[in-house]
Amino acid sequence: MKKVGEVVLLWLLILFIHNAAGEGYSPPGKPTNISCRSPEKETFTCWWKPGSDGGLPTTYALYYRKEGSQRVFECPDYKTAGKNSCFFSKNVTFVWVNYNITVVATNSRGRAFSDPVDIDVVYIVKPNPPEEVVVNVTEDKDWPFLQVSWKPPKMADTRSGWITLFYEVRLKLENKNKWEEVSAGQRKTLQIYSLRSGGTYEVQVRCKPDHGFWSEWSPSSRVKVPEYFPQERSMWILIVVFAAFILVIFIWMVYMNFHSVKRYLLPPVPGPKIKGIDKQFLKSGKSEDIFSSLVVSDFPPTTSNYEDFLVQYLEVYVPEERELIMDEGKDLQDDSFKTENSTCDNDSGRGSCDSHTLLTDKGGGDKEDGQQSDQEGSQAEADTKSQEEALEEELLACSHENLQSSNVSNEKEKVKSWPSLFSPLPQYSLSPVNRPNPPKTGQQHCLSDSLFTPNSMPSYFTQPGPSTRKGFRSNYWECSFDHKQSHPLHPQSAAHEHLQAQNDLNTAHVDYMGAPLDVHVLNVRPSEYVEVQRVSVEDGVLLHPVSPSQEDSRTLSHQTEDYSRVRVVNNDNGLLLLQRDAIEEEKSMCPYQEDVVSRASITPTLQNSATGINIALPILDEMAASGYIDTATMFGLPTH
């Protein structure tokens, strides 16, 4: 029983399966995807996709109708084109004719019709790939390129003009995946440049009719490009070297101009500005303005300040009394100073009008001025140098003048005038000249100037710096003027005139100097006053320094220095007093100084008990090492 049961179950199972299988029989499925292609526009092939066969052998049939006809034709050839295809030969192919194609699947159960498809051969042309693709590597001056050539597919008749094909080429490196496509038009050759050295290329070609589909790509044609990289390498080396060279030059240029660049970026700290001078103003370029700008108010010394240097003036006023007064006759000195200065002119460049040994009242005035100037300030220090220079200049000028002056008469005159200075009696040699108290200003200029010693300068001259020079100049002027004027004159009359000229100069000079300067000029070195201790009967004059009581302490220090020594004593009572410092200079520069005797006009008012002029040559020699004395102080200043 169990066996039967099993057999029955088995049979039932088989039946069941069989029935199941048997119910699978069905009409075939509908064929789909009918596509037709013509390779040359002369034949075409259609393919379809069969549906399910329904479990039964299914046959497929293709039927077509041409436009304008109801006649149905069946596919003539199912085999040529493979399975599920239909090949239309030339005989049945008509171009510009609309085909309506239907595929029918048939099996025992039924049949299935596919959807109809309309085709026109003209628009379904898909040619075969181009044939005989040849790729050559052509060497062109070491820059190779590819030469690709091909032929149209055999089937397509392009020669008769039946089909017009357009070609396309593509290539890629063997390793890469990206293709590069190049259109070739209707040509059958193509050149490809810009190849990679040593690379291997694959080249493919395809074609398309003017109205149709692209063909498949032709099989790859491989080609290897030869190595031409070494040239590139050498070129790269050249480029690198050149670039390095340019870089080195650039760095060097930057290095050379580093300072200018640095200066541009970090401008230097501007230097100190000169007070009173505008840099921009200087840049403006006007010379006049520039020079005026350079002129500081205080420097160079104005004319007025120069009169301070007139302190050097020694106006030896020889009054009829011929008294030597060492005191400060301020008032008198002022008067005499002003009058006696007229003899000297303001001609710059010339030294004092006469010899250096002029003693004028100026000295007193200078002394007076000196007092005041001392009180004023310490500008003398600044003047020292200028004064020194002026002194030297004056000495030079004096030397020149002395050289020039060849008038013995002058000397005589001076000599003549000299005694009047020292002798109490105003036996003025210029007797023909009857001048009661003529202000006879000796040519003290040089002398007075010589009084200015470098050491003594600062103390005695409190004048402003710029004035110093001018004062010297004035003295120079006086000197020269004296000489000039004295030449054409008669000896005696010349002397007279000389005196007068000198007086005039001095006076004029004094006037020119102006009042304040007069004061200053007069303020020579009070300490330099040489007191005439004793006046010998004949020719002796003893000079000793005046006590600095009336002057500042400053002057004290320079007392000794200012002692003059009698350089020479003329026969006619001429005494040349030299300051200590100036002696040496005098020896070298002023050879005539010995002969020149400054005339000192001694105001008659000079009365002083202390006015004892002790002139002792030896003493003076000692003391006069420094050169000229301030004869003005010595003689001219009334020491009241």
Add this chain to the structure above:
Amino acid sequence: IRAASSCTNGQTGCHFLSLANLFDRVIQHSARMHGISNDLHSEFELYFLPSKNQIGRVSRNCHTSTILTPNGKENAQRIAREELTEVILKLLVAWREPLWHFHQNMAQHREFNNFSSNKSLEMSEMVHELRRGVQKVVEKMQMLGVINSSLGNLGSPEALLASDRAEWRLMNDYDLLYCFRRDSNKIQNYLKILKCRIVPEHGC
């Protein structure tokens, strides 16, 4: 299309060169004409016919179907030059008036954009110019003796149009476009064949 002939009458080689140039120009013109017709047809299909494959289309008859045209390469090569030339001219003549009316319809419909309207106008004008160009080619060929002068009736378009006068009016616009697209392709192809048959050495 004017034949720019720079040759004298005595040089046949130069004449053939000029003939080849004439053919090239005509072929280019026909190619352009076909392109325009193709574009118009595609636009028409998008706007008016959702379904492309319709059975009814098979029954369509172009008014030029009466003109016997070679449907294959062998037929085209077998036909005589003169006949081929005549076919071309017939086709060109047959389409002049229908296209003109088609353009008029396009301008009125407003469904087409300006681009299509301009194309239809251009298409109609091209047909006319192409016909004149082909006539010039024919004259050239006749002058050169390439074809004999038996084609006397080509010079009279009225004779050609007489038989086709009313048939094209029965066609709708879409069918008209469809038919013209095919006929322009025929013209282009026939011209190419003619050129390669007469002057094969110049680009065939």
